[in-house]
Amino acid sequence: MKAPAFWDEDNWRSRLVAPFAALYGAISQARLRRPPAGAVDVPVICVGNFTLGGAGKTPTVLFLARHFRSLGERPFVLSRGYGGSLKGPLVVNPAHHHAGEVGDEPSLMAQEVPVVIGADRLATARLAVAQGASLLLMDDGLQNPRLKRDCRLAIVDSVSGIGNARVFPAGPLRAPLGAQFELCDGVLLIGEGPRGAAVALTAAQHGKPVFRGRLVADDAARRLAGLKVLAFCGIGRPEKFRASLSEAGVEIGGFVAFADHHVLAKHEADQLMRRAAAEGLALVTTPKDQARLLGDPYTRQALAGLVNVAGIDLVLDTPDEFIAWLGTSATALKIPLSPSRRAP
Structure with missing residues (x-):
């Protein structure tokens, strides 16, 4: 919602x-x-x-x-x-x-x-x-x-x-x-x-x-420092994800925010992959979004190995x-x- x-x-x-x-x-x-x-x-x-x-x-x-x-x-x-x-x-x-x-x-x-x-x-x-x-x-x-x-x-x-x-x-x-x-x-x-x-x-x-x-950005996010990315997420406060990436030194070339708990449709996953390839960006998302990706047969197959995961710690x-x-x-x-x- x-x-x-x-x-x-x-x-x-x-x-x-x-x-x-x-x-x-x-x-x-x-x-x-x-x-x-x-x-x-x-x-x-x-x-x-x-x-x-x-x-x-x-x-x-x-x-x-x-x-x-x-x-x-x-x-x-x-x-x-x-x-x-x-x-x-x-x-x-x-x-x-x-x-x-x-x-x-x-x-x-x-x-x-x-x-x-x-x-x-x-x-x-x-x-x-x-x-x-x-x-x-x-x-x-x-x-x-x-x-x-x-x-x-x-x-x-x-x-x-x-x-x-x-x-x-x-x-x-x-x-x-x-x-x-x-x-x-x-x-x-x-x-x-x-x-x-x-x-x-x-x-x-x-x-x-x-x-x-x-x-704060977790260790996985910090390992992406210097990488130019297309970030996407479907969480309650997407701005927190964006801020944590910036804090970790990740260069944000694009950012796409969906509604909380949003499950990517096939065309949305395709659009993200095409944009990332066209602009030379690495894909990155949150652990929660990755959990949803792995629950869908298409995105699991299409995005496996392409998406980096960057989380946050309290x-x-x-x-x-x-x-x-x-x-x-x-x-x-x-x-x-x-x-x-x-x-x-």
Whole structure:
């Protein structure tokens, strides 16, 4: 889904649909306040965001998965499997499942950490525990009360913030902001920007701790330094991908942005390949887009070996402070943030 331009400011278009937003907000707020339908016997950490669209949840989930794995935990990720044909609950097998079946983000994350997909978060949690999970990382689901969550972290893109601060469809908020803050334990701001600063101020007013981080080019992107490329992506914030390539020293000869989760049609793939060949550019995309490419027979065959993949990693400004907070927040989780539970 591509966010409409009016979500960025309060204007006549947002006011026109305000009555529908009021109804949606009332329904979503009531849903937020429902008690959980059930719980599991391992800690559940939810990584979500206040708005529709990308904010940096996937890099944050992978950061946490690596951290807890270094402590000897066996984290599993719970995902809806958005965009996939399989309903779940099921454990993603990266050797057999592709993005068209399980969704692009689960397909990507399953290369590194066990992932269970399914719309029923309680069912996916129970399956993960049955598979040996010692800790669950809920990718998205801040507004989903079905599974009891022990720690809830909201990710906010500092450039876009919360847009015009209106609830869908008048704006990007998934529910009234105040109601969402009631069920949030902490906020992680990604990048710099006045809108992020405004969210930080609101978080402080609600007594919520605020942490800061940034998304940086990964090693694969840095290895492309000096290369002139035609970059393409279908992610929530394509400008982040462009900025990370520039930061890595990649020369951008062309940039094509599709809607988030966009699956390339045959003619689109052909156009990219023809343009890259005609202009002498190397093709480059994101790991999430590559996961979708590998899920389609035509693009898998046509683009295999042609596309470079450049990703991003989360870097926290104050990692020790964040880990200390997580440890405090995790007291009820009984997760000692030390090597004392390392697996043998």
